[in-house]
Amino acid sequence: MQAWVFGVVAASMVLWGDAASAASGGAAVGTRPAKPAAKRAGSLRPAPVGKGAAPVTGGLPKARVLQSDQDAGLVQPGTILKFEFPIRNLGKGPLQIFGAKADCGCAVPSFEKRIPPGETRPVRVTMNTHGMYGRIEKHVYIECDDPDQASLLLTIKATLPEIVQVLPSPQVPVPIVRGRESRTRVTLHPADGEAVRIREVGCDRRYVRVTPVAPVTEGGDPGLEIVVAPDAPADGFEATVRVSTSHSRKPWIAFKLFGQPQGTVTVQPPRVDFGHLRPDNATPVTRLLSLSRRQGAFKVLRVATSDPALRVTVQPDAGPRYCELEVAYLGGWTRQQVEGTIVIHTDDPGRPRIEVPYSAEVW
Numbered sequence: 435m436q437a438w439v440f441g442v443v444a445a446s447m448v449l450w451g452d453a454a455s456a457a458s459g460g461a462a463v464g465t466r467p468a469k470p471a472a473k474r475a476g477s478l479r480p481a482p483v484g485k486g487a488a489p490v491t492g493g494l495p496k497a498r499v500l501q502s503d504q505d506a507g508l509v510q511p512g513t514i515l516k517f518e519f520p521i522r523n524l525g526k527g528p529l530q531i532f533g534a535k536a537d538c539g540c541a542v543p544s545f546e547k548r549i550p551p552g553e554t555r556p557v558r559v560t561m562n563t564h565g566m567y568g569r570i571e572k573h574v575y576i577e578c579d580d581p582d583q584a585s586l587l588l589t590i591k592a593t594l595p596e597i598v599q600v601l602p603s604p605q606v607p608v609p610i611v612r613g614r615e616s617r618t619r620v621t622l623h624p625a626d627g628e629a630v631r632i633r634e635v636g637c638d639r640r641y642v643r644v645t646p647v648a649p650v651t652e653g654g655d656p657g658l659e660i661v662v663a664p665d666a667p668a669d670g671f672e673a674t675v676r677v678s679t680s681h682s683r684k685p686w687i688a689f690k691l692f693g694q695p696q697g698t699v700t701v702q703p704p705r706v707d708f709g710h711l712r713p714d715n716a717t718p719v720t721r722l723l724s725l726s727r728r729q730g731a732f733k734v735l736r737v738a739t740s741d742p743a744l745r746v747t748v749q750p751d752a753g754p755r756y757c758e759l760e761v762a763y764l765g766g767w768t769r770q771q772v773e774g775t776i777v778i779h780t781d782d783p784g785r786p787r788i789e790v791p792y793s794a795e796v797w
Contacts, residue, residue, distance in 0.1 A: 493526025493551070497580040500554070503712055505591040511566055511625070517559040519588050521576075523549040531557075532577040540564075541572050541590065559590055567597040567625065571710050589712065598630060598684040599623045601655075605703045606689060608642075608662050609696040610670065616696070618660045619647065620689075624681060632656050634678040641666040642673050642691060662693060670694055672704070672791070698784035699727045706761050706776065708794035713768060718745075723759040723790060727782065731755055735779045743767050744792075746776060767796045 500520040509515065523529040528550055534543035534557060541561045549555045559574055570593075576586040596604070601621045609616045624630045632646040635658060647657035658677070671693040679685060692704030702724045711719060725734065731754035737746045743766040749758040761776065771793070778788040 495523055495527045495529035495549075495551070495578070495580055496525035497529055497549075497578050497583065497586060498522045498524055499586055499588065501717065502587060503589040503591070508593045509563060511594050512562075512564045515561045515563060515590070515592060517561070517588075517590050519557045519559070520554050521549060521557055521586070522554040523551055525580075526551050530579040532579070534574055534576050536572060536574045538572045540566075541574060543574050543576075543588075545576070557588065559588065561590060561592075563592060563594060566592075567594050569593050569709060591710070595625050596684070596687075597625055598679065598681050598687055599625055600687065600689045603703075604689045605705060606660070606675075606691050607700060607702065607704060608660055608691050608693050610662060610666050610668060610693045611664075611696050612668055613664050615664060616662045618662075619657050620660065621655045621657045622677070622679070622687070623655045624684075626683070628681055628683075629653070630656065630684075631680040632658070632677060633680060635675065637673055637675050637691070639666075639671065639673040639691075641671075642675075644675050660691065666693055668695060669785075670789070695785055697729070699725050699732050699780055699782045699788065701725055701778070701788055701790055704790065706790060706792035708763055708772075708792065711763065711767065711794050711796045713765070713796055718762040718764055720760055720762045723761060723776075723778075725757045725759070725778070725780075725788075727755045729755075732757075732780050732782045734759070735781060737779070738777045739774065741774050744774075744776070761792070763794070767794065769797050771795055 498521070500522060502519065504517050504519070506515045528548055531545050531547050531549070534545055536543060536559070540563070541559055543557055543559045545557045546555045557574070557576060561572065563570070571589065571591045574588040574590070576588065577584060578586060599622070600606070601623050606618065606620055608618045622630055622632065635644050635646060637644050641663040643661045643663070645659050647659050649656050658675070673691040673693070675689055675691060677687040679687060690705065694700045694704070706721045706723065708719055708721065734748055734752070734757050737748065737759060739746055743764055745762045745764055747760050749760060752758065759778070773791065773793045776790045776792060778790065780786055780788065
């Protein structure tokens with residue numbers, strides 16, 4: 435009897451202890467208390483402000499790069515280029531810049547670490563173009579405490595002569611003469627001084643023949659003779675020439691031919707190349723087209739393009755035998771290879787319709 439009473443009392447005490455522990459949020463009697471959650475390792479950046487976070491006194495920063503894409507244009511190798519990117523703080527709190535890193539050792543950024551609200555400070559980038567040729571594009575990444583965009587992208591561009599240049603131009607206009615051959619010559623000039631020989635040459639149009647031409651003087655630059663056959667399309671054509679060379683850094687060269695009817699309106703350059711673009715370009719990117727005729731006046735009647743991202747305007751200082759068109763990219767292309775055609779209508783009976791191709795790489 436006594437043993438039975440003792441068992442009932444002991445069981446009651448255990449049940450009472452479990453209930454009390456559950457009510458107080460503690461561990462049950464006879465169990466080990468759970469360890470508290472481990473704290474996350476600290477970060478160099480401030481904690482993000484989001485739902486459920488404590489409000490930050492003084493407001494948040496908001497960064498805006500006023501001109502994130504800058505192009506130095508055509509420069510000579512070895513030129514020291516200097517870019518300045520204004521960054522404005524549109525927020526109500528100070529903007530902290532933690533660092534800046536370029537994707538090439540040739541570009542060195544410098545900056546101020548703090549931008550007060552409503553003020554603008556520059557990020558300066560110096561780039562050394564020594565040893566560079568052709569079209570170049572480099573990027574600088576800015577880390578800051580803007581809660582909406584912690585990384586800012588700056589783009590710097592420049593165009594340097596190709597290491598082996600096609601002279602007088604890598605876009606070669608060739609005349610089309612009805613019923614007769616036409617001949618044009620170009621020269622290959624190594625900008626680095628290395629002697630170059632032509633090993634092989636070819637063209638992707640059957641009515642165009644390209645043959646190597648020996649240098650005029652010993653140690654001079656080799657050339658190419660371009661012959662357009664009488665049966666070439668009378669209204670114009672586009673062709674690609676590929677050349678195999680002995681140059682150690684440029685074993686292959688490719689350039690474009692643009693056939694244009696002789697005695698009619700000609701266009702320079704025959705193709706509009708926008709190069710590399712960003713979808714969110716802050717300012718229009720412009721290119722110029724020059725139309726001319728050796729003899730006789732002409733007029734541009736209208737210009738058409740089906741692409742709403744382009745605006746083509748006739749410049750006001752046109753003469754009777756010369757005219758310029760400004761082609762402006764206004765933004766809006768998505769990340770892709772863009773190609774299209776600008777159609778120019780003139781009163782020239784020999785060339786009433788001129789098609790000018792354009793291209794760009796958007797990323």
